[in-house]
Amino acid sequence: MSNLGDHVTKIRSKNAGPFWVTIDIFCGSAETYAWCCGILDTNAVAALYQTPAKDVLRFDIAALNVIKFSFPRPTIQGALQDRDMHGAAWATLLETLEVERS
Numbered sequence: 001m002s003n004l005g006d007h008v009t010k011i012r013s014k015n016a017g018p019f020w021v022t023i024d025i026f027c028g029s030a031e032t033y034a035w036c037c038g039i040l041d042t043n044a045v046a047a048l049y050q051t052p053a054k055d056v057l058r059f060d061i062a063a064l065n066v067i068k069f070s071f072p073r074p075t076i077q078g079a080l081q082d083r084d085m086h087g088a089a090w091a092t093l094l095e096t097l098e099v100e101r102s
Contacts, residue, residue, distance in 0.1 A: 005095030008032060013090035018077035021087040022070040023094055033065040039099055045069055048093055 005011055009028035016022040027033035037060055046053035051071045059068040075081045
């Protein structure tokens, strides 16, 4: 087993406004993009981030070899309970997701 982050060029997260966070997976090649599309299940990503699957938006952008997930933040950006003002730490969970690549 290895981590998803070991197989892709970059995974980053950021705010998509004060109410949403977005995670971009830059696959680097068409082969890696196709593999990622096959293994990344939207329901599993929703569970990883403890978000209802119906609230997770997925965008597969083949022309850029990028997969994007967007979902509501659990707290509004800048709220007293917000521990990640810029949304940058959300990527870490997906980077460390254990995957198997044959």
